[in-house]
Structures are given as C-alpha cells and as structure tokens.
Amino acid sequence: xxxxxxxxxxxxxxxxxxxxxxxxxxxxxxxxxxxxxxxxxxxxxxxxxxxxxxxxxxxxxxxxxxxxxxxxxxxxxxxxxxxxxxxxxxxxxxxxxxxxxxxxxxxxxxxxxxxxxxxxxxxxxxxxxxxxxxxxxxxxxxxxxxxxxxxxxxxxxxxxxxxxxxxxxxxxxxxxxxxxxxxxxxxxxxxxxxxxxxxxxxxxxxxxxxxxxxxxxxxxxxxxxxxxxxxxxxxxxxxxxxxxxxxxxxxxxxxxxxxxxxxxxxxxxxxxxxxxxxxxxxxxxxxxxxxxxxxxxxxxxxxxxxxxxxxxxxxxxxxxxxxxxxxxxxxxxxxxxxxxxxxxxxxxxxxxxxxxxxxxxxxxxxxxxxxxxxxxxxxxxxxxxxxxxxxxxxxxxxxxxxxxx
Numbered sequence: 297x298x299x300x301x302x303x304x305x306x307x308x309x310x311x312x313x314x315x316x317x318x319x320x321x322x323x324x325x326x327x328x329x330x331x332x333x334x335x336x337x338x339x340x341x342x343x344x345x346x347x348x349x350x351x352x353x354x355x356x357x358x359x360x361x362x363x364x365x366x367x368x369x370x371x372x373x374x375x376x377x378x379x380x381x382x383x384x385x386x387x388x389x390x391x392x393x394x395x396x397x398x399x400x401x402x403x404x405x406x407x408x409x410x411x412x413x414x415x416x417x418x419x420x421x422x423x424x425x426x427x428x429x430x431x432x433x434x435x436x437x438x439x440x441x442x443x444x445x446x447x448x449x450x451x452x453x454x455x456x457x458x459x460x461x462x463x464x465x466x467x468x469x470x471x472x473x474x475x476x477x478x479x480x481x482x483x484x485x486x487x488x489x490x491x492x493x494x495x496x497x498x499x500x501x502x503x504x505x506x507x508x509x510x511x512x513x514x515x516x517x518x519x520x521x522x523x524x525x526x527x528x529x530x531x532x533x534x535x536x537x538x539x540x541x542x543x544x545x546x547x548x549x550x551x552x553x554x555x556x557x558x559x560x561x562x563x564x565x566x567x568x569x570x571x572x573x574x575x576x577x578x579x580x581x582x583x584x585x586x587x588x589x590x591x592x593x594x595x596x597x598x599x600x601x602x603x604x605x606x607x608x609x610x611x612x613x614x615x616x617x618x619x620x621x622x623x624x625x626x627x628x629x630x631x632x633x634x635x636x637x638x639x640x641x642x643x644x645x646x647x648x649x650x651x652x653x654x655x656x657x658x659x660x661x662x663x664x665x666x667x668x669x670x671x672x673x674x675x676x677x678x679x680x681x682x683x684x685x686x687x688x689x690x691x692x693x694x695x696x697x698x699x700x701x
Contacts, residue, residue, distance in 0.1 A: 299343075299363070300689045306366030307682035310337060313369050314675040321663050329391075329411030329629045330661040331374045332668075338370035376620040379410075379662040381654055387589055388414040388425075391659040394651015396614035399642070400429035400630060401450050407630040408615055408623065408640070410659055416588065422451040422597070422610075427628045433597070433612040440608060442596075444644050448613035451597065455585040459605045460493025462554050463579030468500065469562035470571040474531065476504045484572040488542060489579030491551045493603075496544045500558070502572065508565070514558065516542035522558075528565040536560045554579075580605060595645045595653040614650040615640040 314335045324330040348360035381391050390412040392398070397408035407429070415425040423430050432448035472482055482502045487495045499515045505525070513523040522540030538560070541553045562575060583603030590597050595612035617623065622637030633640055645653045 299365070301686055303340075303364065303366035304682045304685035304689070306340060306368065307685075308679060310367050310369055311675050311679040311682065313372075314678070315672070317372055318668055318672050318675060321668050322665070325661055325663040325665060325668075327629060327661050328413070328658045329379070329409060330663065331376050331379075331410070332661070332663045333372050333374050335372055336370040337367050340365040340368050373621050374623070374625070375662065377662050379659040381657040382660050383657055385656055386413075387655050389656060389658050390414065390590065390595070390612075391654045391657040392614070392645075392651045393654055394649070395620070396616050396645065396650035397620075397631070399432035399448055399613050399615050399640075400424065400427075401432055402429065405632065406432070406640070407626060407632050408617075409628075409630045411629045412612075413658065414590075416453060416455065420453050420455060422453060427630075429628070429630070431612065433595070433610050435610045436608055442611045442644075444611070444613070448642060451610045451612075453588070453597070453599065453609055455588075455599065457599075458493075458582045458584050459599075459601050459607060460489060460491065460582040460603070461578065461580040461605060462491045462551065463488035463556050463577050464554075465557050465559065466577040467559045467562060467575045468572060469575035470564075470573050471568050472502055472504075472510060472528075472563060472565045472572060473570045474565050474567045476570070478504050478506065480504050482570045482572060484574070486574040486577065487579075488544070488554050488556065488577065489581060490544045490554055493580065493582030494544070495581065496542070496554070498542055500572070510565075512538075512560070514540050514542065516544065518543045526560050526563070531564055531566045590653070590655045592655045593646055593652045595655075611644060612653065613642055614645050614653075615642050616648060616650045617641070 317333050317335050321332045342362035342364045344360065344362055346361035349358040351357040381393065392410060397410060398412045400407050400409060412431060413425045414422055414431060417423050421430055430450040433451050434442050434444060434446060434448055435451060436442060466486060466488065476482065484500050486498050486500060488498050489495055496517055501513050501515065502510045505511050508529065509525055509527045511523065511525050514521050521542050522538065524538055526536055537557050539557050541555045543552065544554050563572065580603040583601035583605060585599050586602050587600040589600050596608060597610040597612065599607045599609055617640060618638030619636055622634040623631035624634045626632050641648060643650055645651065
C-alpha cells in the first residue's frame, strides 16, 4: 500500500509541475517574442521482483517481473518555432524571420532575445524601450563601411549633427533658339551648394558661333571656371557631359571648390524660344536629423535629415545557436548562453542561417491556446487519477486495520 501511495505522490508532484508550465505559457500568450515550453515525462526506476529466466531444453524463458515506482520530470523544453509577425507601423519595432537572436549588453555578459522594440535614450544609445538593455551591432568606420569581423558593441548615435551635400552633378535642359544670330548669347543662372550647404550662384553662358555650334562657359563667384563647344545635329545635341570646378569663396570651413559635372545632353536647338534651365542638381542645403530608420532584411541603421539625406551609421548584429533549446531564460524575454546551447555564432542578418530582420513588426508569442487548454484538461485528469489512487490505498489500509479488531 505504501508503494502505491508513494507512486501516486510522485504523479501528483509531476502533474503539478505540468500545470505550472501550462500556466506560465498561458500567462505569456501575449508576451512579445515568448517561446512556449513543454513538459517531458519519464518513468522512475522499477522494482525488480523477479529477474526472469532464459529458456532451457525443457522449459521456455520467463520474463522479468517489475513494478514501476512512479514518474518523474524529464525536462521542460522551450519550443523555438516561428511566431506570427504583427505590424506596428513603428520602424523601430523589429522582429526576426528565421532562427536568429538580437544581442543585448548586460554589462559583464551578453543576453539574447527575439524581441527588439528600440528607442534612443538620452545619451543617444540605441536601447530596448522596455528593459533599457543596449542592443549590439557595428558602427560605420571612417570610410562609411561596416566591419562585421569586429566584436559587436553598443550603438551610439549623435542626432545633434547637421549634414549638407555639395553639388556634384547638374543637368541642363530646355532649348537654344535656332533663330539666334551668330555672336548673340543666351544666359542662365543655376544655384550650386558647397560642402556646408551654402548656396552659390553660377552663370552658364551660350554664344552662337555658327549654324550648329555654340560656345559655352561656366562662371563662378570668382570668375570663369570652364568653357567648351557643343554641336547640334538636326536640332538634337548628342550626349555631352563636361567637368568643371567652381570656386566658391565666403563659406568658412567649406571646401574651396565645388567639383561638378554639367550635363548638356538634354538641350535642343529648335525654332522656339530660348528656355535653358537647370532640370536637376544633386546638391542639398544643410539639414538636421528628423528620423531614425532601420532598413528591413539587413538591419542597417540610417539617420534621415530634413534635406532628404539618409546617412548610414550602423548595422545590427544577430546571433545563432546550434541548440536554442539549451539557452537559459533570464527574464525580460531574454536568454543567456547555456552549457548545451553551443557558442553564439555572431554575424549580420541574411547570413549564416541567422534569418532576416523585419522592421515595423513584432513577433507574437508562439503559444497555441487550444493546445494549452487541452494539456490543462490532461493534467487535471492525471492529478485526479493520482488522488484517487491515494484515496483507494488509504481505504484498503483502513480495512487492514479493521481486520485486527
């Protein structure tokens, strides 16, 4: 009787642990990036009553006689299946499509998570908005490149900077009137920007030299800076791009010249009014930071300026493990490397099986509510059955006591 009670008690304890795991799964059904757990049961040692016997020339073999001593908790394993991606329309909310993990700095150690709702703290560090943990990655070097062979570190971003873009390419379009007399001129003025975003006025002059040819000259603030000839065929100018350097004085700290190309290929010489004008130029005035943008798939981080400039400043790092179920959960939807998880394999998204980054999305919990409620019923029934065994064993013991009277 005592053995049946002990066996039933082990089952009660086991099904209580089963209910604990189910309750935790249900409690985290709406936790971003949460991975559900499952319980694995194992039987206890069995008491050997008889070892059995092998067959002989006169008798067949006899199987061993054993009585089981209950069940025990084999393991509680995390299931790292992909959760559903939910749109938030916030570019700094990130999810991973694949097997990777975001990397966070905990001071002396790293931790890993499937959740990354990011923000910039007061010091300009990219952190998790709920835990404050600093996400890891690489900042661009002096050449604007990412070196993913270096250890990832916290990402520090300055948003107090201003950026401008010096003019490097100008396209002139419109028409030079074919009725223009020889030696007559046509002028147009264009604005170009220096390296500090200061606007300078530059004059382009065309002088008719013969039936199909015009001399051109570009004059900057300090005088002539470039000249040449364009020739039209049937009123259409063949593709012509010239290079010239315009001197732009007066901007303290700016580069002395604006080296640019001027493209005349869109000009025509038809019998219509003169209408030469700048159709496009790539210079931009000084602008301030208006937004932080993380590109999908590769996790590159950009600063967006009010003048339209998008500056690449960093890239997020991801980690991958041979056995994610071997990771140790440490709260805040984060994990630490475990003895059986394998070493963290660090690198960029879309490489090494780390998956891709989805910006503007979060990963929902992978808890299956229907399955958890089913498991709850099974755990309840197992608990009830074990309780009934204890009750029955107690009644039998009571009958034995009564026999003595």
